[in-house]
Amino acid sequence: MKFELKPLSSSAIPAALEKAHLYRLLNEPWQAESICEDVLRVDPRNQSALVTLLLAITDQFGVHISPSRAREVLARIDGEYERAYYAGIIAERCARARIRQALPRANFKAFEEFSEAMRWYERAEALRPPGNDDAVLRWNTCARTLASNHELRPEPEEILAPVLDE
Numbered sequence: 001m002k003f004e005l006k007p008l009s010s011s012a013i014p015a016a017l018e019k020a021h022l023y024r025l026l027n028e029p030w031q032a033e034s035i036c037e038d039v040l041r042v043d044p045r046n047q048s049a050l051v052t053l054l055l056a057i058t059d060q061f062g063v064h065i066s067p068s069r070a071r072e073v074l075a076r077i078d079g080e081y082e083r084a085y086y087a088g089i090i091a092e093r094c095a096r097a098r099i100r101q102a103l104p105r106a107n108f109k110a111f112e113e114f115s116e117a118m119r120w121y122e123r124a125e126a127l128r129p130p131g132n133d134d135a136v137l138r139w140n141t142c143a144r145t146l147a148s149n150h151e152l153r154p155e156p157e158e159i160l161a162p163v164l165d166e
Helices: 010-025 029-042 047-059 068-074 080-101 106-127 134-148
Strands: none
Touching: 010 029, 010 047, 029 047, 047 068, 047 080, 068 080, 080 106, 080 134, 106 134
């Protein structure tokens, strides 16, 4: 069944975004995602809606981790600092979702993703506006996670021994 979506009025955008934030806090990111999509139909460049949408998508990382949609939204976010910071968020949330999966070799992939997140946070730190230490806080969280969980480590390189002919 297909429905024609009803448009949101421009004057309702601020209240709609407040609701989207509330739904994220209530652990209903799919509701926040839907609201952000409605806002973006009216105002496609609305940065608050794009950031909230990206976060709502990453809130839903679980059994199937597919950051591609979050990265599509990331490409629409203005500002080099913001793109670096939220790229770190995507990588970090992928890593945390992967740990919850507990699949074979997931810890190695999670280590790579935490490392990627930390690189993005370092880039964001270099670009941050004065008084904004969000990237530092996120970097420290990743560092503490890696330091406290010894299962999270780089994947060992497989060393192949030459086969000798007899």
